[in-house]
Each structure stands twice: as C-alpha cells, then as structure tokens.
Amino acid sequence: MALxxxxxxSQAIAGLEYRDLIEILQKSExxxxxxxxxxxxxxxxxxxxxxxEGSRRAICETYNRILLDxxxxxxxxxxxxxxxxxxxxxxxxxxxxxxxxxxxRNIILKYSHTETFSPISMTGLQSLNxxxxxxxxxxKGAMDQ
Ligand code: FAD
Numbered sequence: 158m159a160l161x162x163x164x165x166x167s168q169a170i171a172g173l174e175y176r177d178l179i180e181i182l183q184k185s186e187x188x189x190x191x192x193x194x195x196x197x198x199x200x201x202x203x204x205x206x207x208x209x210e211g212s213r214r215a216i217c218e219t220y221n222r223i224l225l226d227x228x229x230x231x232x233x234x235x236x237x238x239x240x241x242x243x244x245x246x247x248x249x250x251x252x253x254x255x256x257x258x259x260x261x262r263n264i265i266l267k268y269s270h271t272e273t274f275s276p277i278s279m280t281g282l283q284s285l286n287x288x289x290x291x292x293x294x295x296x297k298g299a300m301d302q
Pocket of ligand 1 (some may be wrong): 167180181184189198224227228
C-alpha cells in the first residue's frame with residue numbers, strides 16, 4: 158500500500174500548558190496506533206512542527222481532525238509526499254520540546270535564519286531534515302526533556 162508523509166506548522170494558543178501537550182500526546186498515541194499513523198511533534202517558541210506518516214486516508218483524516226483543534230491556530234501545510242518508507246516508524250506519536258540547549262539551537266540555526274524556532278519559513282526538505290536531526294539527538298540521549 159502506498160505510504161504518505163504530511164508535514165505542517167502551526168502556532169500554539171497563548172497559555173498552552175505542559176499538561177495540554179501530555180493530553181495531545183496521549184490522545185495522538187491512541188488514535189494514531191489504531192489508524193497506522195506514525196510521526197513526531199516538535200514544540201518550541203510557541204510553534205508546532207509535526208510530521209505524520211501512513212496511508213493517505215489515515216493521514217488526511219488525522220490532519221482534518223487536528224485542524225479543528227482550538228489549541229493551535231494558523232496551520233500551514235509544508236509538505237505532502239508519497240514516500241517509500243517511514244522515518245518515524247517507532248512512534249505512533251512523540252512530542253519533543255525544544256529547549257534552549259546549545260545542541261538544539263544549533264540544529265534550529267542549521268535550517269533557519271535565526272536561532273528562534275520558526276518552522277513557517279522552512280521548506281519541506283528543511284523541515285524533514287530538522288525533524289530527523291532532532292530525533293537523532295533524542296536517540297543519542299543528548300536532548301534535555
Ligand atoms: P475527543 O478527544 O473526544 O475530542 C473531541 C473534540 O474536542 C475535538 O474536536 C478536539 O479537538 C476537542 N478537544 C479535545 N480535548 C480538548 C482540549 N483539552 N481543549 C480543547 N479542545 C479539545 N490527534 C491525533 O489523533 N493524532 C495526532 O497526531 C494529533 N496531533 C496533534 C497535534 C497538535 C499540535 C494538536 C493541537 C492536536 C493534535 N491531535 C492529534 C489532537 C486532535 O486535534 C484531536 O483533539 C483529537 O484527534 C480528537 O480525538 P477524538 O476524535 O478521540 O475526540
């Protein structure tokens with residue numbers, strides 16, 4: 158079956174709290190596992206950057222639900238592509254919070270104009286490579302969470 162990847166960016170509402178992230182993560186893990194969706198959600202400087210992988214129908218249904226969520230606004234699609242394999246297969250969903258840690262800021266700067274996390278200005282490839290490198294840093298155990 159064909160596989161697809163969707164990447165979008167959005168802005169968190171003011172006052173979003175840590176427990177909101179936990180709630181989003183728990184709901185996403187449950188729903189995505191059932192739908193065969195995998196991916197990652199990065200959060201920093203009030204911005205979300207999320208990648209979703211799976212069948213076209215599962216991704217579209219998930220994304221359509223996410224767009225209705227009042228906990229974020231100004232969602233913009235960055236990439237929707239056919240892929241031959243998943244990059245985030247081990248996670249039905251994972252939330253990684255971007256801290257001010259030097260290694261994290263260096264990865265942000267590598268793909269951005271400044272050290273401020275502004276995924277809205279990233280291309281599809283930049284955002285994918287950014288998510289891959291942040292994931293790699295996490296797997297090395299070198300990321301503050
Ligand atoms: P329910 O949990 O029963 O929710 C019903 C409705 O209430 C939905 O419209 C929901 O948006 C809204 N709602 C639920 N909790 C709250 C709350 N605390 N505050 C305000 N409104 C609320 N869901 C996924 O399944 N997969 C994902 O990968 C995923 N990623 C997300 C990424 C971001 C940045 C955000 C903000 C949300 C994400 N969600 C994700 C959550 C998604 O938006 C829906 O809330 C969820 O999928 C609805 O699940 P449900 O159909 O079981 O309905």
